[in-house]
Amino acid sequence: MVQTDEERKANQKKNRDKPESKENRLKVLQYYSKNLSHSDVPCCNCCGLNSHIEFLTIDHIAGRQEMDSEHNLKKLKYTPKLSGTALVIWITKNNFPKGFQILCHNCNQTKGYYGKCPLENKQH
Ligand SMILES: [Zn+2]
Ligand SMILES: [Zn+2]
Known part of the structure; x- marks a missing residue:
């Protein structure tokens, strides 16, 4: 079945608005920030920002040193x-x-653009 752009967008929105997808997203954010946040509050792995989960994104680390995990992910x-x-x-x-x-x-943007955040391992 061929989807038009409109249909695809409507579907994406439908998925995003499902309560369980918000819950799942929160779980994923919590899981990957646990070793930094030491709590259930998700935070940025680089600057520690944790005020709003809307500001956070899931970043694919690989490309730098994580060749093994890349293989596993494949x-x-x-x-x-x-x-x-x-x-x-x-x-x-x-x-x-x-x-x-x-x-x-x-x-995430600066990492994508410059390869790493200019403030990596530093106070933001
Ligand atoms: Zn940063
Ligand atoms: Zn940050």
């Missing part, structure tokens, strides 16, 4: 096309595989 049929709700569902289904971290949009 075995689990990870594809870079997974994002947003689809990624949350995939992570939950695959039992929170290694290779992801939680970043805020700022740190």
Whole structure:
């Protein structure tokens, strides 16, 4: 079945608005920030921002040093096309595989653009 752009957008919105997808997203955020936050409050793995989960994104660490986890992720049929709700569902289904971290949009954007956040390991 061929979906039009409109249909695809409507579907994405439907998925995003489901209460369980919000809950799943929170679980994923909590899981990957636990060793930094030491609590149930998800935070950015780089600057520690934790005021709003809306500012946080799931970052795919690999590409730098995590070659092993990359291999593992491929075995689990990870594809870079997974994002947003689809990624949350995939992570939950695959039992929170290694290779992801939680970043805020700022740190994630700079990492994507420059390879790393200019304030990595420093006070933001
Ligand atoms: Zn940050
Ligand atoms: Zn940062």
